[in-house]
Amino acid sequence: MSELRRGLRPALRLGAAIAVLLAASPAAAQDGGIDKGDTAWVLVSSALVLLMTPALAFFYGGLVRRKNVLSILMQCFLCLSLMTILWVMFGFSLAFAPDALGGLVGGGDYFFLRGVTFEPWGSTTIPGQLFMVFQGMFAIITPALMVGAFAERMKFSAICLFMGLWLLLVYCPVAHWVWGGAGGFFGLGGDGALDFAGGTVVHINAGVSALVASLLLGRRQGYPTSTSPPHNLPFAVLGTGLLWFGWFGFNAGSALAANEQAVNAFVTTHVATAAAALVWGGLDWMRHKRPTLLGVITGAVSGLVAITPACGFVSPLGAICVGGGASLVAYFAVVKLKPRLGYDDSLDVFGVHGVAGIWGAIATGLWATSASPNSTVDGLFYGNPAQVLIQLKAVAFTIVWAAVVSFVLLKVIDLVLGLRVGEHEERIGLDLTEHREVAYTLVD
Amino acid sequence: MSELRRGLRPALRLGAAIAVLLAASPAAAQDGGIDKGDTAWVLVSSALVLLMTPALAFFYGGLVRRKNVLSILMQCFLCLSLMTILWVMFGFSLAFAPDALGGLVGGGDYFFLRGVTFEPWGSTTIPGQLFMVFQGMFAIITPALMVGAFAERMKFSAICLFMGLWLLLVYCPVAHWVWGGAGGFFGLGGDGALDFAGGTVVHINAGVSALVASLLLGRRQGYPTSTSPPHNLPFAVLGTGLLWFGWFGFNAGSALAANEQAVNAFVTTHVATAAAALVWGGLDWMRHKRPTLLGVITGAVSGLVAITPACGFVSPLGAICVGGGASLVAYFAVVKLKPRLGYDDSLDVFGVHGVAGIWGAIATGLWATSASPNSTVDGLFYGNPAQVLIQLKAVAFTIVWAAVVSFVLLKVIDLVLGLRVGEHEERIGLDLTEHREVAYTLVD
């Protein structure tokens, strides 16, 4: 978000201005450029993003079989707890400290939050600790997104190890390039790749790694002939509702201020999601003579994914295109591509997050407009074709890094622990075999 | 809310004042009277109101039979997506653009959000786009409220068509009269009908239309003898909890600022809801020797409905009366009126939203007090009997418009598409026949 930063400057100059203005009063000194309104908004946004992980747990958990629902929820709570600790110890530093290894990753300056203060972060008007925890919520949900690809067959121990390493070796570097690095992307990002709230860092990253994981894990028993329908669709719908709600913190919160840019991100996020839900529903209707609810919520999530990198840069009408397009590409990936290639990405993490994420990153290069508040960049449709190439480059970098590192990690873990549970365990279900619990009593 | 507007002015004069105060600094020019604290609060409120629609989906979904729960959730998600798109394209303009057709509705000035900027909206201190999206959330949930009346028997295609037209032809005009029109109510509202957060526009509107719909649709098979109990009461309770939570955004957010008026609306909303829940529980206890949970949550929702128009104008103690009274009238409507008249308003949309909404509008005229922050109007109990008549007139206008237009719409749609699914489809359930899905697996 070197770009985002730039985007923010005006707002921040303003923040500074206020500080100056108040410098006369004792208050000012004490307050040191922290804006109460901005702080309130980012506090709330952090809470909203936290909620997205339980929300995701239900979105995924409702789609698996009864015997595996707890394993999904457990893996999401693993992310909530493990990633948080890793983040405050190493992750934040690796992502946001000054360059190390020539910008591949951040240095150790902030290990254990050393030097992360309550002073305004960078040129923002919120405390550094708040920026840290807000970003920490992103570091929780991103690995959690991959859970949908492992579903119903991966060893919990292997998941713990993989998730932890993945955060440090895949997420943090990419986050550093896009948001934390001086030049970003090994200095290449200097040319201004746009990613407002995490299209590359979060969705492409997780989506591609998920694909790799599902290929290495292999298919579930009986896939595709006799896998069973979602055991509790209302749970998936509940998850979607909470995701939509939380995503406002994810996207609009990324403005790091309660300003016009946040409002723009809020509006575009909402509109794109609605458009995507409509499109997927329509495709179902045409294809199966009935619109399905699972289709509509899958579309909504695809729209949320695609608008993530774009939300601060496009207009509400542009957002309709970004969202609508997201459902088209994701629908194609889920309904045509996956069956054809025959991999078992159980809950379509790649189809929804990977493919719609890539679409979103590109679409940002198409519909970005400098008319958006605090934004200075135009996309193809506003006369700046170059931006598309810049976006493509960022996408390519992310895909390659995520794919290669995830592949290596999984191979190694397979040797050390083994990735997959036994046939018998898979049949009985992970809840009982991996966690010694049953989700619902049949008789009590 | 011409009245509300007036109510807001002081706060806004203040906002202006600040702008003046800061005008010296470059910041000010750039900030143009946007208040970060107010913006943060309305951003959050918009998210809270969005959450109310999934919440409503679970409140309703838990009360129907297993075989129809998805159809309810689907209809709510239809509102989330379709209404959003219609709103940005036409709805907002029809509701909030300068008068057209002599104030019957807004003009086309804001079609496709043309001219909706990030400058402060009207005399508020929040960006116009934020006001637009906040109001858009109201346009989503209002039609969704009617879902409870169609439940378990209406064709999805007919619902899509009806909902869309209803938004443009019923909701937008009434919203324009009450909040968007110069004089409001064809200039009659100039005399100051009070509706803080949508008693007439939202609840009476939806409640009355719901009654019309349930009359035209006719009863469900086996009603009333062999309709079955709520298939999942905890879902209905979950929905209620989330509604209560989201309603703070709905009511306190309608102050469009984080000011004393918002606080008053927050407190009265909370108190009225509690009182209503207690009263309904008590009535159950007296009548059936046991308080029922369904009674308590129904009471809570009735209280939320009734306080909606009043929340900014009454005192906390007044709110206890508004809420308690709401349960009394709604209880009567649901328990006595409906069985007597024998219509099948499946989930009591009319009883709860219509009747309690009417009560709330009238009660506003009884307990309104100019002692409330930013408020200038007194009700009957504070020496201004006239206000009751003004309220009644507003109610009457809304009822007539909603009833007549909804009736015509439904009749036409019945001819074009047919309103009701076949007997066999109704028996199998709408989830499978209208959406090709099953909510819960029995065996997996």
Add this chain to the structure above:
Amino acid sequence: MSELRRGLRPALRLGAAIAVLLAASPAAAQDGGIDKGDTAWVLVSSALVLLMTPALAFFYGGLVRRKNVLSILMQCFLCLSLMTILWVMFGFSLAFAPDALGGLVGGGDYFFLRGVTFEPWGSTTIPGQLFMVFQGMFAIITPALMVGAFAERMKFSAICLFMGLWLLLVYCPVAHWVWGGAGGFFGLGGDGALDFAGGTVVHINAGVSALVASLLLGRRQGYPTSTSPPHNLPFAVLGTGLLWFGWFGFNAGSALAANEQAVNAFVTTHVATAAAALVWGGLDWMRHKRPTLLGVITGAVSGLVAITPACGFVSPLGAICVGGGASLVAYFAVVKLKPRLGYDDSLDVFGVHGVAGIWGAIATGLWATSASPNSTVDGLFYGNPAQVLIQLKAVAFTIVWAAVVSFVLLKVIDLVLGLRVGEHEERIGLDLTEHREVAYTLVD
């Protein structure tokens, strides 16, 4: 929070300063030291704390048997409604009005909210009514916490009576000592017991009373041999997710401002919870060769409990210790102590809230550091051993008061109404016998 108050002063002096600064403008006069950003944050926090009670209802409800889930939800909604009314009528005054009975409790000055205005509360920058409703949310959830100890066997009528009296006779006095009293703790607290967001008032208070209740009620039929597993673990997980989300309002909101202290409380709350979840999961893993999800969520709640009194005073790294330690002590209490002593604290209210609450209060005395924003006190590990004793005294006072008064109340109610339902009712389940409802249909 005499201490907290002190902690706040700087910020408040600042607030004042701003007022002075703006005094020139008409705005100022009108605004009277209310800060929009702070108000926005506390409005949101109040809504978040409200959500915690439905969240708790699901956390508990998922853990009981199908036949009793509604009784749990009902008892939580009883708190939502009854406590709210009692609070506005008497509770707030008893807790926060000037001393009566020599500081044992607050006087009647604020009965029926008389004299509770929209002017800034005390030295804060938020309206008095907002402070009142924010505190009211605490008065709702605290009694609700005890529901887990009564579960599956207590008469609803007895619960109503007990809860109401408990609020006025146990909660309000302790709240007055800790937060509302001049000197606090009969003037003893003057030496500065630390309780940022309610370790003593909320968790120890409820936990100890819950233990007393479970002892007086006796065990459920068939406990411990044939009690059955959680009927719906996903519900408990949903509750935990929402609790984690809402707790940010509970803890960070207790700063009563969107300032650095709120940020510190937010970060420590999040980190402690994550650490606690990890530790409990680890203990399970070691003890049963598998980590259980119920263990992880129980750990998370223990962490949230323990960090509550500490969140504003400790550092993020200190929070890891507070949280990790919480799981250790709570695990011991739940897994070893309870079976040994053989009481049936059905859902471990004492083990989780009582024990982890006591740990948290003590831990505050260990890890408190004046380096935290707006904080002036150091704990043992920062060279001030005295603080531990001060904390222990506060804990002791709370335990004694809660235990004695609860014991008396329950004994009296047992005589008047009887505490426990009949054997037959208990077998059939409270949903049907106490509330005439069934949670889930088996056939419809």
Add this chain to the structure above:
Amino acid sequence: MKYVIAIFQPDRLNDVMARLEQKEIHLVTVTNVMGRGRQKGVAAVYRSHKEAGSLLRKVKIEIAVNDEYLQQTIDAIVAGAHSGEIGDGKIFVLSLEECVRIRTSETGSVAIG
């Protein structure tokens, strides 16, 4: 003694129970089942993946009766469950060798009612 098993449409349960009441047959055990019959199930679709002819919800009731009650039990069920449409269901009769009332340990015909 006979053991009667009947499978029919869930929404007919109330009618059937009522009919049985009338005939003084009070004791019934009800189970939630899924059935595949003549009435081919509608195929469910999840992300465009068709679930082959999914099973339909049905309800199963079991009634142990003395031989003289058999006919009216069957009649009551048919009367309550009949709609003439495919999917109405079936009634199966098995012979019951012994019956024990747990509360009293009575056996045979007396224990049935």
Add this chain to the structure above:
Amino acid sequence: MKYVIAIFQPDRLNDVMARLEQKEIHLVTVTNVMGRGRQKGVAAVYRSHKEAGSLLRKVKIEIAVNDEYLQQTIDAIVAGAHSGEIGDGKIFVLSLEECVRIRTSETGSVAIG
């Protein structure tokens, strides 16, 4: 061979299972059912709409045994499920013609255990 069907109070399941264990009867199939018996169900009320005498939760177990095990099976169930209160339930015994163990395709008595 006999096919034993027993219906009793859900909260008795653990006891019954334990008793059966003692008698070395390990193989059991359990189903969640609802029953209307002597013990009249409590009427549920939804928004003041009374649900006529609602069904009560019961649990049903099925056990296939060889004839010589029949008596002790019945005894074990009675011992575990008996409370002397209305609602205790019933045991039904049907004759079992054939039994096949899917894993080994063994049939008859040997396949039962």
Add this chain to the structure above:
Amino acid sequence: MKYVIAIFQPDRLNDVMARLEQKEIHLVTVTNVMGRGRQKGVAAVYRSHKEAGSLLRKVKIEIAVNDEYLQQTIDAIVAGAHSGEIGDGKIFVLSLEECVRIRTSETGSVAIG
């Protein structure tokens, strides 16, 4: 006529149903059950409280067939449910005295199909 009851692993249901289809046995009733068999259940643990050998999810199907169809019904079930592992389950055959199709009131063999 025979009344066939089979209990097997839930994840085998699709295979079994398919096999039955092939043999033109279309009418089946499926129930969700829990079983305790040879295959000892894994003990579940809640807050370190062990649930003694918990029951495992199984699925039960019931099929009424005419005698001549019996063997192929059994074969189809075995073919679909067999995995050779403990837990595969059982098939039980009872004699069926009467069968009534509710829709038409037909009885006997004709009513079965």
